[in-house]
Amino acid sequence: MTLFADGVTSSLQTALGALSYRQQVTSQNIANSATPGYHAKRVSFEDSLAAAQATGADPMAATQVASYEAGTPADATGNTVAMDAETIDLQQESLQYSSVAQALTYKFSVMRAAIGNA
Numbered sequence: 001m002t003l004f005a006d007g008v009t010s011s012l013q014t015a016l017g018a019l020s021y022r023q024q025v026t027s028q029n030i031a032n033s034a035t036p037g038y039h040a041k042r043v044s045f046e047d048s049l050a051a052a053q054a055t056g057a058d059p060m061a062a063t064q065v066a067s068y069e070a071g072t073p074a075d076a077t078g079n080t081v082a083m084d085a086e087t088i089d090l091q092q093e094s095l096q097y098s099s100v101a102q103a104l105t106y107k108f109s110v111m112r113a114a115i116g117n118a
Contacts, residue, residue: 010060023094025041026086028041041068042067048062
């Protein structure tokens with residue numbers, strides 16, 4: 001951890017990176033929605049981030065961001081992208097990213113205020 005990176009800040013930074021990766025994977029799924037044989041993917045990181053927080057480990061080092069097949073049924077071409085689900089996922093991911101970014105911004109503004117008042 002760096003000088004200003006406590007557990008909360010590290011967790012928020014890790015979540016931002018993982019959510020960004022999740023958005024990229026969802027975007028790839030949408031881009032390949034008409035590609036025969038393409039298998040949709042998902043990204044998982046919440047469980048390992050929670051475990052790192054619970055044990056006091058550095059979230060940036062201990063969090064595993066993994067992608068795996070979505071397991072959705074294939075269409076006639078073997079494609080497993082469900083566009084309605086992907087669209088909803090992308091909207092949800094955008095809201096999650098914005099929320100985490102706002103939390104990190106607030107954390108830094110509190111630190112700036114503390115430094116300014118010292």
